[in-house]
Amino acid sequence: MLTFVLFRKNRRQAFTLTEAAIVLGVVGIVLAAIWGAASTVSRNKSVNRTVEYQAMIVQNMRSLYKSRPLQTGTTNFTELMMKAEIFPTAMIAAGNPLPQTVWDTDVTIIPVSTTTFRISYPATLPTEVCIQLVARSAGSGRDRGLTAAVADGNTYDTPALLNTLSPATIPACIAASFVYNIQG
Numbered sequence: 001m002l003t004f005v006l007f008r009k010n011r012r013q014a015f016t017l018t019e020a021a022i023v024l025g026v027v028g029i030v031l032a033a034i035w036g037a038a039s040t041v042s043r044n045k046s047v048n049r050t051v052e053y054q055a056m057i058v059q060n061m062r063s064l065y066k067s068r069p070l071q072t073g074t075t076n077f078t079e080l081m082m083k084a085e086i087f088p089t090a091m092i093a094a095g096n097p098l099p100q101t102v103w104d105t106d107v108t109i110i111p112v113s114t115t116t117f118r119i120s121y122p123a124t125l126p127t128e129v130c131i132q133l134v135a136r137s138a139g140s141g142r143d144r145g146l147t148a149a150v151a152d153g154n155t156y157d158t159p160a161l162l163n164t165l166s167p168a169t170i171p172a173c174i175a176a177s178f179v180y181n182i183q184g
Contacts, residue, residue, distance in 0.1 A: 047136060070116075072113065
């Protein structure tokens with residue numbers, strides 16, 4: 001009779017603790033990079049949307065006031081502008097007396113003079129968002145009717161200052177406002 005002898009090689013069937021820790025560490029680094037990239041893309045999309053909404057507000061204000069002066073001294077001007085449908089509908093939240101940013105903070109419009117108005121974002125914006133919002137609203141490609149940008153009290157109100165604004169030149173901020181001419 002024939003007998004078969006099977007030889008088994010000594011093979012490992014599992015990872016060592018060190019190998020598992022290395023794999024988990026690499027997976028963690030990859031996930032952190034993906035999470036960071038997704039967060040940056042989401043923040044940039046939100047800032048872009050806010051800049052687009054701001055441009056819509058400016059155009060709507062100019063259309064409404066192209067042949068008449070702004071009403072200065074009005075205490076509830078933002079609410080009046082909500083009734084005049086100046087704000088994009090996406091900024092109007094049920095039950096809120098003021099329009100909202102994508103970060104659920106208030107937006108206000110205040111007449112500065114009979115020919116200029118201010119769009120203000122409160123002191124609750126994330127720092128990176130505030131810096132990006134100011135940089136994208138100003139700079140060389142800005143609306144030519146923008147006469148001033150303010151970031152946490154730092155005022156940029158000359159063409160030379162407005163043209164050179166970038167994320168690198170703006171100090172940390174959490175509040176921003178923009179002054180526009182009605183005539184553009």
